[in-house]
Amino acid sequence: MSAQPVPPVPSSAVPQNAVAAAPERNVVDQAPKGEVVLKITDLCVRFPSDEGPVNAVQDLTYEARLGRTLAIVGESGSGKSVSSMAVLGLHNPKRSSITGSILLDGTEIVGADEATLRKLRSNTAAMIFQDPLSALHPFYKVGNQIAEAYLAHNSVSKDVARKRAVEMLELVGIPNPQRRAKQFPHEFSGGMRQRAMIALGLVNNPKLLIADEPTTALDVTVQAQILDLVKSLQREFGSAVILITHDLGVVAEVSDDILVMYAGRAVERGLAKDVLARPQHPYTHALLQSLPSASEDSDQLQTIKGTPPSLVNLPSGCSFHPRCTARDRVPGDACATVLPDLRVSSPGRQIRCHLANPEQVLAQEGAS
Amino acid sequence: MTATPVSPTTPTSESTPTSESTPLVEVSNLVKHFAVREVQGLTMTRNTVKAVDNVSFSLAEGETLGLVGESGCGKSTVSRCITRLEMPTSGAIRYKGKDIARLPERQLRPLRREIQMIFQDPYSSLNPRQTVGAILTTPLRVHNLAKGREKARAQELLELVGLNPEHINRYPSEFSGGQRQRIGIARALAVEPKLIIADEPVSALDVSVQAQVMNLLSRLREELGLSFIFIAHDLGVIRHFCDRVAVMYLGKVVELGSKAHIYGEPQHPYTQALLSAAPDINVVRGIPPKERIRLVGDPPSPIDPPSGCRFRTRCWKAQEICATQEPPLEDKLGGGDDDIPETGDEHVIACHFPEIKSTLVAEVAR
Numbered sequence: 001m002s003a004q005p006v007p008p009v010p011s012s013a014v015p016q017n018a019v020a021a022a023p024e025r026n027v028v029d030q031a032p033k034g035e036v037v038l039k040i041t042d043l044c045v046r047f048p049s050d051e052g053p054v055n056a057v058q059d060l061t062y063e064a065r066l067g068r069t070l071a072i073v074g075e076s077g078s079g080k081s082v083s084s085m086a087v088l089g090l091h092n093p094k095r096s097s098i099t100g101s102i103l104l105d106g107t108e109i110v111g112a113d114e115a116t117l118r119k120l121r122s123n124t125a126a127m128i129f130q131d132p133l134s135a136l137h138p139f140y141k142v143g144n145q146i147a148e149a150y151l152a153h154n155s156v157s158k159d160v161a162r163k164r165a166v167e168m169l170e171l172v173g174i175p176n177p178q179r180r181a182k183q184f185p186h187e188f189s190g191g192m193r194q195r196a197m198i199a200l201g202l203v204n205n206p207k208l209l210i211a212d213e214p215t216t217a218l219d220v221t222v223q224a225q226i227l228d229l230v231k232s233l234q235r236e237f238g239s240a241v242i243l244i245t246h247d248l249g250v251v252a253e254v255s256d257d258i259l260v261m262y263a264g265r266a267v268e269r270g271l272a273k274d275v276l277a278r279p280q281h282p283y284t285h286a287l288l289q290s291l292p293s294a295s296e297d298s299d300q301l302q303t304i305k306g307t308p309p310s311l312v313n314l315p316s317g318c319s320f321h322p323r324c325t326a327r328d329r330v331p332g333d334a335c336a337t338v339l340p341d342l343r344v345s346s347p348g349r350q351i352r353c354h355l356a357n358p359e360q361v362l363a364q365e366g367a368s
Numbered sequence: 369m370t371a372t373p374v375s376p377t378t379p380t381s382e383s384t385p386t387s388e389s390t391p392l393v394e395v396s397n398l399v400k401h402f403a404v405r406e407v408q409g410l411t412m413t414r415n416t417v418k419a420v421d422n423v424s425f426s427l428a429e430g431e432t433l434g435l436v437g438e439s440g441c442g443k444s445t446v447s448r449c450i451t452r453l454e455m456p457t458s459g460a461i462r463y464k465g466k467d468i469a470r471l472p473e474r475q476l477r478p479l480r481r482e483i484q485m486i487f488q489d490p491y492s493s494l495n496p497r498q499t500v501g502a503i504l505t506t507p508l509r510v511h512n513l514a515k516g517r518e519k520a521r522a523q524e525l526l527e528l529v530g531l532n533p534e535h536i537n538r539y540p541s542e543f544s545g546g547q548r549q550r551i552g553i554a555r556a557l558a559v560e561p562k563l564i565i566a567d568e569p570v571s572a573l574d575v576s577v578q579a580q581v582m583n584l585l586s587r588l589r590e591e592l593g594l595s596f597i598f599i600a601h602d603l604g605v606i607r608h609f610c611d612r613v614a615v616m617y618l619g620k621v622v623e624l625g626s627k628a629h630i631y632g633e634p635q636h637p638y639t640q641a642l643l644s645a646a647p648d649i650n651v652v653r654g655i656p657p658k659e660r661i662r663l664v665g666d667p668p669s670p671i672d673p674p675s676g677c678r679f680r681t682r683c684w685k686a687q688e689i690c691a692t693q694e695p696p697l698e699d700k701l702g703g704g705d706d707d708i709p710e711t712g713d714e715h716v717i718a719c720h721f722p723e724i725k726s727t728l729v730a731e732v733a734r
Contacts, residue, residue: 189666191666220645273654294643296607
């Protein structure tokens, strides 16, 4: 699909349901309610390398809706971060080739010019990064960094922007926000810094917040606080949240929808609680099986044999087939030769797998 | 704790026979302080970080003790003291009855063979300019082991950890994260240690690879009869791998007991909060716990820890006594658990108001 830059239109001018009403491929039945803010269709991201093109993301299609949290789950190298960085146009166009379509609040991102992207960043979609110490500027006071982001999109005086920054810090639960706004990032603790990052992300009240591993660098008790904060802020602002993580526990805590990625492709998609309780793709199933539990004793952990494939030369057919335990349940050698489509397997669920009755097969796998 | 005080000044002259009852490692009243300097403008303040403050525990032969806690709680410092990568400020570390806390470097050599370490980050803990063969034969040469057949031994080790022995001439960069961690494990096993200290050995690995490495460690523990001190922040990993668990907070052990006690009948509020905060796989599968605890705030600085109980600033049960009196780590009688004191199976808690809560993890039919 060739990317066609759509001229930027103020979001208010677009009929709000125009995006949602667009013909949907890979329809998920029982579509969750909420306006679609982000619609990604057939996204492919490639990077050139010495060994050949790295296929970081391929044929990715999903949407994010207002008021809902979508979790994108996968191991390192599965394309989860690359795809969401593309949403903000953060890939250097000279060093990457991006095809497909990313409609962010009615504006096409693929091929958009820097001025368009600038207007959208922070205003329509904002991002929270994993390591707040390297994402915040060490030489600028926290309050000024937040105020700067507000000034960039609003024609207000510096004083107003500073007040707004203090307000935001208060909103994310930082005690003594007046004083804290005048401090530098290194004077904050890890949890506080992540709160400041969230304040910075939300200062322009974006419709979409992308959180890339927001709690990976934090301790579990602080992680729980931050997740609660993200949840309550989402309820307050009604924005869409994309949560990128490798931690299935985090997904279970906060997400409504889930997208599981493996080797650059979506392999399973559906409601988070359904997917986690009854996974249908062998990869999701194996991931859940391999987690040690804090509430049960276990003798031997189930493992996924082998390692994730190289994105330069992916296995033929299904990328997961060399590691899949259910492949002999598929007649012929379809798994090794034919790339399965992402298809609707049951109401509200899509999987990229040849298995005709995945739930039965995987239930037997788990029992044996 | 049944620590018989041994004078730390004459550790070497004492040749305590290793009887059945002597634990492999006994740490008593271990203290490690670090001096830090803070410069602000023209003034400089000297402070001490009380990384480990009066920690005692023991490890029997063939046993695995888990150390769990948040960053900065001192769990890594404890392990670095036991390997003597750090010299403890005070306290005793008895290995097979012999105090090694203050041994000079020369006398530590033979001990280094018996106590080995596996590190967290398989990328920075292997020398990128050495081949796998060199990485594995260096410890052999240092300790004069497998003379003349170093290469064969290195290949044996690679096979032991599930790597291809043919890959002996490759460099670490040619391996994936999980494979590198296997090389780190092979290096630790090269000198046939008795005790392995594993500092977050799987937390840098992807979930699908983590289980492989966990199973490898379990198999090796069984085959080679190893004892482990296993540090992790993931409570699921600890439950899977360890016999007993010590929960640490700001340089102190706050609760110590068998796996069944810590997970089934946690009594210290901090243990309960940890269990409640870490999302468990059964919660993931949709079986919610009956109760949730959320802590407020961040852990305080170990430079200036709170008086009395160090957890009191974040504790929902804290009362006046908690600020004035430090709760000792002791067996709480009538706590309702079925442990037998003085048998090594005790469940000790440092809290003024301990209370069993078994509703924090997902309820699974057991």
